Every structure is written in structure tokens, then in C-alpha cells.
Amino acid sequence: MATRDYYNILGVERGASSDDIKRAYRVLARRWHPDRNQDDADADTRFKDITEAYRTLSDPEKRVRYDRLGPLYTEDGRPPRPEDINEVVGNVWNNIFRRKKGDRGEDLRYTASLSLEEVATGTDKEVVVPRFVRCATCDGDGADPEGGKETCEVCSGSGRATGPRILSTSCYHCKGKGYNVVQRCSSCGGDGRQGVEDTIRVKVNPGVSTGQKLKVAGKGNAARGEGESGDLYVIVSVEDHPLFRRRGDDLLIELPLTFLELTEGADVSVPTLEGTTTIRIPSGSEPGKVLRLAERGLPKLGGTTRGDLHIQLMLEVPADLTPERVAALRDWADQLPPSAHPRRAQFDKLVEDRG
Ligand SMILES: [Zn+2]
Ligand SMILES: [Zn+2]
Numbered sequence: 115m116a117t118r119d120y121y122n123i124l125g126v127e128r129g130a131s132s133d134d135i136k137r138a139y140r141v142l143a144r145r146w147h148p149d150r151n152q153d154d155a156d157a158d159t160r161f162k163d164i165t166e167a168y169r170t171l172s173d174p175e176k177r178v179r180y181d182r183l184g185p186l187y188t189e190d191g192r193p194p195r196p197e198d199i200n201e202v203v204g205n206v207w208n209n210i211f212r213r214k215k216g217d218r219g220e221d222l223r224y225t226a227s228l229s230l231e232e233v234a235t236g237t238d239k240e241v242v243v244p245r246f247v248r249c250a251t252c253d254g255d256g257a258d259p260e261g262g263k264e265t266c267e268v269c270s271g272s273g274r275a276t277g278p279r280i281l282s283t284s285c286y287h288c289k290g291k292g293y294n295v296v297q298r299c300s301s302c303g304g305d306g307r308q309g310v311e312d313t314i315r316v317k318v319n320p321g322v323s324t325g326q327k328l329k330v331a332g333k334g335n336a337a338r339g340e341g342e343s344g345d346l347y348v349i350v351s352v353e354d355h356p357l358f359r360r361r362g363d364d365l366l367i368e369l370p371l372t373f374l375e376l377t378e379g380a381d382v383s384v385p386t387l388e389g390t391t392t393i394r395i396p397s398g399s400e401p402g403k404v405l406r407l408a409e410r411g412l413p414k415l416g417g418t419t420r421g422d423l424h425i426q427l428m429l430e431v432p433a434d435l436t437p438e439r440v441a442a443l444r445d446w447a448d449q450l451p452p453s454a455h456p457r458r459a460q461f462d463k464l465v466e467d468r469g
Contacts, residue, residue, distance in 0.1 A: 120167035120180060122275040122286040125268030128181075132172065139168040142268070142287075163286070219246065219307075219335035219344040226348050228318065230355045230365075234387045234412055236320035241348060243314055246307040246335040252299035254336065255291075256306040262297035291339070307336050316348050321363065321415035326350045357385050363421025364411045370430040371395065384425055386410045393425065401429035 121128055124138040142164045144150075151157030170176045170189065180187040186194040224243050232239070248254040257263040265271040266288035273285050273292040284290025298304035314333050322328075327347045334344025358365045369384060379397030383390050386407065393405060404426050411421025432439075452459050 118163055118167070119185075119275065119286065120171050123163050123167040124171065125276060125285070125287065126171075127276050132174075135168070135171050139164065139172070143168075145267075160287075217337055217339070218341045219337040221344040221347060222334045223347045223349060225351050226316065226318075227351050227353050228322070229353050230358055230360065230412075231387065232318065233322055233352055234320060236413075237318045239316045239318050239348075241314050241316055243312050243333070243346060244309060245312050245333070245346070247310050247312065248336045249299060249302035249306050249308045251301035252306065254306040254339070255293075255295070256299055256302065256304040256339075257293075257295040258297040258299050260297075262295060262299065263293040264296045265293055266291070289339075306338050314346065318350070319415060320413040321417070322350050322352075323360075323415075324350055324352045358387075360412065361424075363414050363419075364424055365421065366424045366426060368426050368428050370428045371399075371401075372430060373432075376401065376427065376429060386423055387412075395427065399427055401427055403427045 121130070124130075124135060124142065126134050126138050130138075143161065146157050146160045146164060148158050148161055170180050170187070176189070179191070183194075186198060188194065222243065222245055224241055226239055226241050228237070228239070249256070252259060252262070255263070266273070266285060268287040269275070269285035269292065271292040273288060273290040275283055275285050285292075288294050295304060299306070302308050312333070314330060316328055316330055318328065327349055330346040330348060332343045333346035336343045352360070357367055359367070365387070367384065369382065371380070371382070375382065375395055376399045377397065379399070380395045381392050382395055384393050387410070391407075393407070395405075404424050407423040407425065409420040410423035413420050432443075435443075
């Protein structure tokens with residue numbers, strides 16, 4: 115299938131005479147012959163395209179058929195397949211709607227670790243991202259600044275294809291740039307981009323959570339050529355905290371308490387995001403009970419409210435026991451009447467009744 119525009123490739127008008135076509139072919143074939151362009155990977159493709167275009171347009175019968183079928187022309191004369199037609203329609207559509215020149219640079223992803231404290235307040239995070247930026251030496255065109263560019267001889271620098279075009283409106287030979295690179299930029303090797311470690315500031319709003327994407331427009335890779343830069347997506351990863359666990363906007367801490375503190379009640383220091391505060395453990399508190407400090411959790415993303423801080427009371431069974439310490443505990447337990455543990459007494463009774 116002739117997905118390329120043969121007239122554009124040879125740089126001639128649609129109504130060009132066979133002499134014009136032959137002349138254009140000779141000039142271009144000499145210019146792009148692989149033997150003369152051994153360090154240019156593109157030249158081989160160009161030379162093949164030029165030869166293919168000439169083979170069709172120099173044969174009156176094939177040329178009539180190409181003029182009639184355009185992109186659906188096949189050299190062997192077989193009818194186009196449905197997928198060929200779809201591709202051509204797609205290409206035409208793209209050309210009508212594509213306004214930007216060149217391809218866009220790649221988007222980049224970068225994962226940024228945030229502490230819970232940073233999530234609480236929001237922050238301007240500095241991230242160091244390896245990315246491609248436009249080459250400073252050649253300003254992105256890939257040519258040596260000292261005479262590395264040559265005006266495109268086919269379109270005389272206009273960058274436009276000759277005559278009305280469907281497949282592409284830009285010149286095949288310079289890809290619409292109006293010039294060709296004859297001496298590559300030594301800084302970027304002709305790529306038009308150079309790799310840097312770029313320090314980028316990202317605004318992180320309070321209340322973000324792991325997995326959220328923060329878009330920094332234009333801080334992806336620069337395009338090769340004239341397209342726009344891609345975007346940078348900073349993926350949030352919130353670090354685990356030694357004290358707080360997160361549940362949405364609420365925070366949870368597990369507070370280890372001694373048996374005596376739970377029994378007797380106690381004033382205990384607990385951490386909050388803003389520092390330490392003292393809470394009262396009521397006497398007779400059961401392990402597992404949750405006390406709630408309203409609005410001491412994380413801020414709601416994009417909102418004005420805050421979550422709560424939940425404090426779960428845990429019983430820490432004594433460790434580091436010696437025989438003497440165990441004996442002391444047993445002495446103390448022996449003094450307790452059965453009514454000291456009413457639930458245990460009831461449980462034992464239910465088990466007994468069952469038989
Ligand atoms: Zn350069
Ligand atoms: Zn051109």
C-alpha cells in the first residue's frame with residue numbers, strides 16, 4: 115500500500131511532466147544514495163522511498179492508477195483490503211486535526227516519598243528527576259550551530275509539500291522543517307535533547323494519600339524537534355509512621371497500658387501530629403476500647419475539616435518475669451473473690467450447664 119505521497123517524496127507538482135519527474139529523481143537519488151550517506155540511518159529509507167516513488171510515477175500506466183487511487187494504490191493492482199482503507203481514513207483524519215508540529219516528548223513518572231507530617235501540613239516538595247531537556251547548544255534542532263543546517267532543496271525552505279496533499283501537508287524531505295541537518299550538533303549527537311538531573315518543585319496539598327498522581331505540566335521529556343514537552347507525574351508514596359496508622363483521614367494509635375493503669379485509671383501522654391497531649395484513661399477500661407480525639411487526624415484533601423485521632427487501649431501482659439515476681443502476682447490473685455471477674459464466672463457457669 116502506498117501510504118506515502120509519491121509526489122511529495124519527489125518534490126514535484128501533481129501535474130509534473132515526465133521530464134520533471136526524471137530530473138527530480140536523479141537529483142534526489144544522487145543526494146540520498148546509501149553509498150554517499152553511510153553514517154545516516156535515515157538515508158537508506160529515503161533512498162528506497164525515492165526509488166519506489168519514481169518506479170510508479172515514471173510508468174504512465176501506474177501513474178494513472180496512482181492518481182486515481184492515491185493512498186489506496188498497490189503496485190500489483192490488487193484491490194485494497196478493508197484494514198488498508200481504515201488506515202488511510204485514520205491518517206487523513208490525523209492530518210486534518212493535527213496542528214502541532216512534531217511528536218510530543220514522553221511523559222515521566224516519579225515516585226516521591228512523603229512523611230505523615232508532610233501530608234498533614236502540605237509541602238513544596240523538591241524532587242530531582244532525570245529528564246531530557248532541549249539541547250542548549252543547538253536549541254533542539256540537532257544541527258551544529260556553525261553551518262550544520264542546509265535549506266531543504268526540495269521545498270526551498272518552506273517545509274510545505276508541493277500542491278494539494280491528503281497524506282501529508284509537510285515536505286517529505288525535511289519533515290516540514292525547511293532545512294536538513296548536514297552536520298550534527300556535537301553536544302547532543304543530533305538528538306536535540308540532553309539528559310539532566312532536574313530539580314523540580316511540586317506543590318503537595320494537605321491530605322494527599324499513597325498512589326495519588328500530581329501532574330507537573332511540561333516537566334516530562336522535551337520533544338525531539340518541535341513538539342511540546344511531556345508532563346511529569348509525581349506519584350505520592352506516604353511513608354509508614356512508627357506511631358500513627360492511617361485510615362482515610364483518621365489516624366490510629368495503639369496505646370500499650372499496664373493492667374494497673376487500665377484497672378485504676380491513669381493520665382497518659384499520647385502523641386498527636388502537633389505534639390504531645392495528656393489523656394485520661396477511665397478506671398475499669400477494657401483493652402480494645404477506643405478513645406477518640408476529635409479533629410486531631412489528617413486534613414481532608416481539598417476540604418476544611420479534619421479526621422479524628424483514635425486511641426486504642428491495649429493491655430500489655432508483663433514480660434521479664436522471675437519466679438519471685440510470678441509468686442507475687444499469684445499472691446495478689448489469690449486475694450481476689452470470684453466477684454472480681456464476673457464475666458469469667460458467668461462464662462464458666464454456661465460451659466458447665468451445657469454438660
Ligand atoms: Zn544539540
Ligand atoms: Zn523540505
